[in-house]
Amino acid sequence: MLSESVKESWKINTRINLNLLGHLSSDMLVAQSSGSGHTVAQHLVHMIDALKFWGQLFDKPRFSTIPDLADPQVEAIVPIADLDLATLRKVMEESRDLALEAADVDKDKGKLPYHSIETFLIHIIAHDSHHRGQIVLALKAGGHPLPEDSAIWSPWRIG
Amino acid sequence: MVSDSVKEAWQDNTKINKVILDHLTPEMVHARTPGEGFTVAEHLLEILHTPKYFGLKFNEEKLGAIPNLYEVKDNEYIAETDLGRIREVAQQTAVDVLEAAEAADSKGELPHTNLDMYLIHMMVHDAHHRGQLLLALKTNGFPLPSEDLVWGPWKNQ
Numbered sequence: 001m002l003s004e005s006v007k008e009s010w011k012i013n014t015r016i017n018l019n020l021l022g023h024l025s026s027d028m029l030v031a032q033s034s035g036s037g038h039t040v041a042q043h044l045v046h047m048i049d050a051l052k053f054w055g056q057l058f059d060k061p062r063f064s065t066i067p068d069l070a071d072p073q074v075e076a077i078v079p080i081a082d083l084d085l086a087t088l089r090k091v092m093e094e095s096r097d098l099a100l101e102a103a104d105v106d107k108d109k110g111k112l113p114y115h116s117i118e119t120f121l122i123h124i125i126a127h128d129s130h131h132r133g134q135i136v137l138a139l140k141a142g143g144h145p146l147p148e149d150s151a152i153w154s155p156w157r158i159g
Numbered sequence: 160m161v162s163d164s165v166k167e168a169w170q171d172n173t174k175i176n177k178v179i180l181d182h183l184t185p186e187m188v189h190a191r192t193p194g195e196g197f198t199v200a201e202h203l204l205e206i207l208h209t210p211k212y213f214g215l216k217f218n219e220e221k222l223g224a225i226p227n228l229y230e231v232k233d234n235e236y237i238a239e240t241d242l243g244r245i246r247e248v249a250q251q252t253a254v255d256v257l258e259a260a261e262a263a264d265s266k267g268e269l270p271h272t273n274l275d276m277y278l279i280h281m282m283v284h285d286a287h288h289r290g291q292l293l294l295a296l297k298t299n300g301f302p303l304p305s306e307d308l309v310w311g312p313w314k315n316q
Contacts, residue, residue, distance in 0.1 A: 003162050005275035013283070034193035035298040113314040118164035119171070122279060123313040126172070126286040133290035140194040156280040157270040 002104050006118045010103075012155045013125040014096040017047070019151035020132060021089045029085065031142030033134050040138050042077040043131045044088050045069045048095055049077075051124055058110030058117065059102040066095045099124075161260050165275045172282045173253040174312035176206065179289060180246050182304040188240045190299035192291050202292040203245055204228050204238040210256045210281045217267030217274070218259040225252050256281070 055063030
């Protein structure tokens with residue numbers, strides 16, 4: 001059973017991911033961080049993959065239903081050929097909802113190497129934020145407009 | 160009051176900040192994020208000052224005593240670059256913020272739902288700046304700390 005705080009934080013984090021995705025246009029997906037870093041699409045695919053990878057360690061039936069948006073057999077992140085924003089938005093939202101549902105009902109952390117399912121969720125929230133920070137830099141490097149600060153930070157505050 | 164999970168996560172997050180701080184050399188703190196972004200020192204200032212900024216809203220006495228890592232010159236904030244000083248204040252901030260949150264009876268004037276969510280927001284803020292700080296190091300040709308060190312603390316490593 002999840003605490004209300006972790007549940008609310010998870011929902012806020014999902015909203016921020018969707019705010020970011022709502023800001024993106026197709027041409028922004030190929031913007032790349034300086035220093036041959038990941039593209040925006042690779043960051044987003046990795047955020048989804050990381051949740052699927054770790055989630056399967058405590059609830060394989062649910063998390064294995066998250067679609068692979070990159071070839072799981074290849075170490076480098078190679079997004080599927082027809083990956084578009086609509087798919088990213090759909091899979092981001094559905095995977096986050098599915099994870100919350102699983103974490104709320106599963107009592108056993110299974111093979112997760114975390115203190116608890118709650119700390120796993122907090123880790124994923126932090127992991128997303130790490131990559132959002134780098135996505136913002138990739139957009140900047142590509143000369144694209146950045147999302148408003150309010151879209152990325154305000155959801156943490158009441159009102 | 161802080162839940163056990165958030166307390167554990169805060170301690171993991173503190174270890175990760177320490178990994179980054181231990182990795183840095185005096186040359187690295189001046190590395191700048193591409194696109195005229197923050198320097199590493201400025202990212203560290205963001206990471207260390209923001210918990211204090213919000214923390215003053217529920218325990219001004221205790222958290223107001225954490226030293227500032229900046230000086231103001233000509234209306235500009237100049238970030239501390241002395242790594243020894245930054246590491247000291249980082250340690251104090253991590254300990255004092257958690258202690259204050261655990262001892263608090265109420266969230267005071269915090270704009271968060273509760274103290275757990277204040278701490279989670281601060282960890283998210285740290286992660287955002289750590290991600291950008293690592294790119295500042297990478298694009299300036301500095302080595303990065305190993306992935307295991309940066310992510311391991313979340314996984315009991």
